[in-house]
Amino acid sequence: MSIRVLPPQLISQIAAGEVVERPASVVKELLENSLDAGAGHIRVDLECGGLRLIRIRDDGRGMGREELPLALARHATSKIASLDELERVASLGFRGEALPSIASVSDLILTSRPHDADEAFSAVGVGDDDPPPVRPASHPPGTTVEVRDLFARVPARRKFLRTEATEFRHAHQVVRRIAASRFDVAFTLRHNGKTVLELAPATAAAEREDRVARLFGQDFLAHAVALSETAAGMQLTGWIATPGFSRSRADLQYSYVNQRLIQDRLFNHAVRASYQDVLHNQRFPAYLLYLSMDPAGVDVNAHPAKAEVRFRASRQVHDFVHQSLKQALRAQGGHDQAHHVPLPTSFDPAPAPRHEAGTAGSSPIRQRGLGLGEAAATYAFQQPASTPATAVAAAPPDEAPATPRLGYALAQLRGIYILAENAQGLVLVDMHAGHERVLYERLKTALGEGRLISQPLLVPEVVDVGEAAADVAEQAATQLAALGVELDRQDPNRVTVRALPTLLGEVDAAALVRDLLSDLAAEDGPGRIARMQDELLADMGCRAAIKAGRRLSLAEMNALLRDMEGTERAGHCNHGRPTWVQVDIADLDRIFMRGQ
Known part of the structure; x- marks a missing residue:
């Protein structure tokens, strides 16, 4: 042609x-x-x-x-x-x-x-x-x-x-x-x-906050920190949510430069870096930020659809945004208090009779059955009465069965890791990641076998999710109910949580529902529930899993280890992170130069 x-x-x-x-x-x-x-x-x-x-x-x-x-x-x-x-x-x-x-x-x-x-x-x-x-x-x-x-x-x-x-x-x-x-x-x-x-126009501070609540939900505003910083001819104002209001997606992140909504990797990186020490890298902060500056300092003609901008003094902008947000978070204590969620019933130890010490001169000890099955129950943890539960060493008797793959718990470190001993040496377990995988696989199996049971909430919880998310909840109510999540729309901005899957135990219903609706809103077209089924179940498992800072008994730690051993793909959590690592005794010997 x-x-x-x-x-x-x-x-x-x-x-x-x-x-x-x-x-x-x-x-x-x-x-x-x-x-x-x-x-x-x-x-x-x-x-x-x-x-x-x-x-x-x-x-x-x-x-x-x-x-x-x-x-x-x-x-x-x-x-x-x-x-x-x-x-x-x-x-x-x-x-x-x-x-x-x-x-x-x-x-x-x-x-x-x-x-x-x-x-x-x-x-x-x-x-x-x-x-x-x-x-x-x-x-x-x-x-x-x-x-x-x-x-x-x-x-x-x-x-x-x-x-x-x-x-x-x-x-x-x-x-x-x-x-x-x-x-x-x-x-x-x-x-x-x-x-x-x-x-209506919102000129007073209270009116602006009311508009933000109507647009993005009352919960966002309730967890938001207002900021106003000025430096080097720039002003940064707006609201940033505390880490406890983090999201599963970057769907509540709005940044404006001179009243123009922008997409800028440098700006986003500055915000992300501000949360680095207080937010898990799989979660996303929520924010509504306004940067005012000389129009000559920003190129708005950098993208055919005006979707991106380019800052002429990029490092200065990055540092200003980063320091402003970091200071605002520090003023709020930097992080939310940990949520102590009771574990599911399967983690409750079964009581066992008391036994006396087997060796002369030792302190009185207690021995408990763990309710984990016949093999595990024959293993006795010996603990002096004066020794803290998080610093107990295990000394199996000669007649103990073969050591399981993840071994037996010795202690808990910083409320995050379980230290266990197996035949090869030391096992380190991320308890949240491991429990997350266990719950996810149980939810998938129960759903596939048609036995995913819902547990009605004793008191239905009303959650402010914003109008867009409430629309999604209304449209997907039947499909969500099939996953064990029963919601109905309370008003234009709120939904009522009436039931959740029994397998989740006690969980933060509001945070779970916000994550589920956020994920659904990001997916278009019919059949989105079916396409996203595993992702939604993974969200449930993540929200219900043991949180960092939860102190476990030895029985609870061993119950989790046994559950992980019986779970497919338990070596990694739902986000792909490892759940446990092995440190062989030979490696420990080399570290401490034993035998050299």
């Missing part, structure tokens, strides 16, 4: 790929235009998740008759006029691509009226370089953009869209993210004629 110039319509449709991926991307571009126009109230109306209709009305500056055709022309904008202005751009949009790109793949009507004008005008986007017709219209001061039948002109693109509910969830998320960036603006979101979100 010979080289040829593409027709304008095709050029516009190719360019639309950078801007228009789904209804949510249209909502984002149009909301940014409204904010750049100085809107104080923005109303978003969607039908069928935005596939049938996206209508955004604002009370911003508006446009006159002569400006409407230019607004629909490619690369026409009022926001910048020179390279110098591009390098210091403070507006959200600046390329002049959004409206013509949207018009090229849908039916678009633009209606506007300036505040100092007596009449409004309307233009119909035609998706090419021909000037659109402009005609009088009835409209209050401000602008309305109406987009109907998205991708009607590019039918193949519709095959890549998800269900109406999924597309609406993405659009709803966009509105929430932008509403979190502009507390001074009122937002209304309606879907299929129903008001889903209505936010």
